[in-house]
Amino acid sequence: MAAARDLKAKETADADVDAVELARRHLVQPWPFAGSVGTEARALIGEGEGIYITDASGKRLIDGPAGMWCINVGHRREELAKVMYDQAMALSYNTPWYTMNAPSAELAMRIAGHAPGDLSHVFFTTGGSSAVETALRFMQFYNNVRGRPEKKLILSRGGAYHGSTYLSASLNGRPRDRHWMDGADELVVKLSSPDPFRRPHGMSIEAFTDFLVDQFRDTVARIGADRIGAFVGEPVQASGGVVVPPDGYLKRIREICRDNGILYISDEVVTGFGRLGHVFASGEMFDIDPDMITFAKGVTSGYFPLGGVIISERILQELRRSNHPDALFGHGLTYTSHPIGCAVALKNLDILEESVLAHTREVAPYFQAQLKTLEELPLVGEVRGMGLMGCVECVADRESKDPLKLDKDVGKRIDAHCHELGLLVRPLINMCVMSPPLIISREQIDDMVAILREGISRTMDDLRKEGVWAG
Missing domain, CATH: 3.40.640.10 (Type I PLP-dependent aspartate aminotransferase-like (Major domain))
Structure with a gap:
C-alpha cells in the first residue's frame, strides 16, 4: 500500500515537472514581458478544495484572490x-x-x-x-x-x-x-x-x-x-x-x-x-x-x-x-x-441565494476589520476595501504616500513570503489584493490575515537589510 502511494506521488511529481517544461517550451502566458515571452513557467497549481489550493510541491495555500476574483462558492463543488x-x-x-x-x-x-x-x-x-x-x-x-x-x-x-x-x-x-x-x-x-x-x-x-x-x-x-x-x-x-x-x-x-x-x-x-x-x-x-x-x-x-x-x-x-x-x-x-x-x-x-450571499454580508465587516489591523505595520500606507474585497497598499512613508521609492516588486516579495507560509496573494506593484472565496469563515480570515502580517513583516526586514527602506 505504501509502495503504491509512493509510486502515485512520483508519477504526479513527474507530471508536474513535465507540465513546467512544456509551459516553458510551448505556452504563452498572459501579460508576459518581451524578454521572457514564450519561455515562462508560473506557479503550478494542482488541486483546489473550498478556499484552498495545492501547489506542485504539495503545499496547501489559502486562495487569497479566489482565482481571479471568481471562485466565489469555492473549489471542488x-x-x-x-x-x-x-x-x-x-x-x-x-x-x-x-x-x-x-x-x-x-x-x-x-x-x-x-x-x-x-x-x-x-x-x-x-x-x-x-x-x-x-x-x-x-x-x-x-x-x-x-x-x-x-x-x-x-x-x-x-x-x-x-x-x-x-x-x-x-x-x-x-x-x-x-x-x-x-x-x-x-x-x-x-x-x-x-x-x-x-x-x-x-x-x-x-x-x-x-x-x-x-x-x-x-x-x-x-x-x-x-x-x-x-x-x-x-x-x-x-x-x-x-x-x-x-x-x-x-x-x-x-x-x-x-x-x-x-x-x-x-x-x-x-x-x-x-x-x-x-x-x-x-x-x-x-x-x-x-x-x-x-x-x-x-x-x-x-x-x-x-x-x-x-x-x-x-x-x-x-x-x-x-x-x-x-x-x-x-x-x-x-x-x-x-x-x-x-x-x-x-x-x-x-x-x-441559498446561503452564500447572506454569509458574505455577515463575515464582510469582520474581514475588513481584521485587514485594517495591518495598518499598524509601518510599511502599510492604507488598508481599504468593501465586502470581501481588500487591498493593502504599501508606501515608502505615510506622509508623502510615495510608493516609487520602494522596490516596485514589493507586492511580489510579500506574495513570495506568504506563499511559503500558506497563502496566495495577488500582488499589484506596491499593493496586495485579497478577495477570498465567499465561503471563507472567521477562523480562516484570522489565518489569512496572520500570514499576510508575517509576510509583510518579513518583507520589511528584507527592505531594511538591503537599504531600500528605513522605516
Missing part, C-alpha cells in the same frame, strides 16, 4: 461539476445564430430579477472583456439607430480596468497596461481616479468628491453631450487597487449622465454575484440604476467561461420604436448563451 456533466450529456452546444437553449432563457430571467431599475434583458458573452466590448458596441449601435452617429465618445477613469479586448482595453486607466499596447484612444476620454487615498494633500473627502463631480460635469460641457455616448465605471475599482469611491459620488455621476443622455455602464465583472454580498452592487450598495451592467467571473464561480450585459428596457423600446426596424446589431460570439455555462450559472446562483 460537486453540484456544479454534476450540472456541467449532465448538461453536456443533454446538449453540449447549439448555435446561437438561429437556435436557442432553455438554460440561457431561464438564466436571463433570473439575472434580470436581481438587476436594479428597468434592466430586463441579457446578452451572454464568454467573459468580462467580451461583456464590456459588447456593451460599448451596443452603445454605438444604439446611437447609430437613433440618428446620432457622432455620439460615440466614452468616459473612463484613471485606475480603471475593463478588459483586454481592443475597445475594453482602451478604457483601462493603469499606465502599465497601455505603455506598449495600442488602443482606440480617439474614442476615450480619461477622468481622474476616485481614489480618496490619493486625493490632493489637505483636501477633505467632501471637497475631493466635489472635485470629481465638477471635473465630470466640466468635461461633458467642454466636449459636448452630443458627442459622448457612455460612461463606464466599476462600482469599486478592482484591479486598480480596490478603490472604493467616496459616498454619493457614483449617484451624482449617474444623475449627470441621465441629464445629458449619456449611457451609464456599470462594470460589475468583479463586484457582481456576491463579492459585495449581493448579486449586483449597483443598486443595493450604491443606489444607482445603470443603463447597462456588465458581469462575468462570479456568475459561474469560475467553473465555466461566461459573461454578459444586462440592458435597460427603455433602450430596447427606443430601438424598437425607431425608424430603422431593419437595422442589424451585427455582433455575436460562437459561445454566446452557451448551454453548459448557463446551466452552471443557474446552479451557482442557487448556491449564492
Whole structure:
C-alpha cells in the first residue's frame, strides 16, 4: 500500500515537472514581458478544495484572490461539476445564430430579477472583456439607430480596468497596461481616479468628491453631450487597487449622465454575484440604476467561461420604436448563451441565494476589520476595501504616500513570503489584493490575515537589510 502511494506521488511529481517544461517550451502566458515571452513557467497549481489550493510541491495555500476574483462558492463543488456533466450529456452546444437553449432563457430571467431599475434583458458573452466590448458596441449601435452617429465618445477613469479586448482595453486607466499596447484612444476620454487615498494633500473627502463631480460635469460641457455616448465605471475599482469611491459620488455621476443622455455602464465583472454580498452592487450598495451592467467571473464561480450585459428596457423600446426596424446589431460570439455555462450559472446562483450571499454580508465587516489591523505595520500606507474585497497598499512613508521609492516588486516579495507560509496573494506593484472565496469563515480570515502580517513583516526586514527602506 505504501509502495503504491509512493509510486502515485512520483508519477504526479513527474507530471508536474513535465507540465513546467512544456509551459516553458510551448505556452504563452498572459501579460508576459518581451524578454521572457514564450519561455515562462508560473506557479503550478494542482488541486483546489473550498478556499484552498495545492501547489506542485504539495503545499496547501489559502486562495487569497479566489482565482481571479471568481471562485466565489469555492473549489471542488460537486453540484456544479454534476450540472456541467449532465448538461453536456443533454446538449453540449447549439448555435446561437438561429437556435436557442432553455438554460440561457431561464438564466436571463433570473439575472434580470436581481438587476436594479428597468434592466430586463441579457446578452451572454464568454467573459468580462467580451461583456464590456459588447456593451460599448451596443452603445454605438444604439446611437447609430437613433440618428446620432457622432455620439460615440466614452468616459473612463484613471485606475480603471475593463478588459483586454481592443475597445475594453482602451478604457483601462493603469499606465502599465497601455505603455506598449495600442488602443482606440480617439474614442476615450480619461477622468481622474476616485481614489480618496490619493486625493490632493489637505483636501477633505467632501471637497475631493466635489472635485470629481465638477471635473465630470466640466468635461461633458467642454466636449459636448452630443458627442459622448457612455460612461463606464466599476462600482469599486478592482484591479486598480480596490478603490472604493467616496459616498454619493457614483449617484451624482449617474444623475449627470441621465441629464445629458449619456449611457451609464456599470462594470460589475468583479463586484457582481456576491463579492459585495449581493448579486449586483449597483443598486443595493450604491443606489444607482445603470443603463447597462456588465458581469462575468462570479456568475459561474469560475467553473465555466461566461459573461454578459444586462440592458435597460427603455433602450430596447427606443430601438424598437425607431425608424430603422431593419437595422442589424451585427455582433455575436460562437459561445454566446452557451448551454453548459448557463446551466452552471443557474446552479451557482442557487448556491449564492441559498446561503452564500447572506454569509458574505455577515463575515464582510469582520474581514475588513481584521485587514485594517495591518495598518499598524509601518510599511502599510492604507488598508481599504468593501465586502470581501481588500487591498493593502504599501508606501515608502505615510506622509508623502510615495510608493516609487520602494522596490516596485514589493507586492511580489510579500506574495513570495506568504506563499511559503500558506497563502496566495495577488500582488499589484506596491499593493496586495485579497478577495477570498465567499465561503471563507472567521477562523480562516484570522489565518489569512496572520500570514499576510508575517509576510509583510518579513518583507520589511528584507527592505531594511538591503537599504531600500528605513522605516
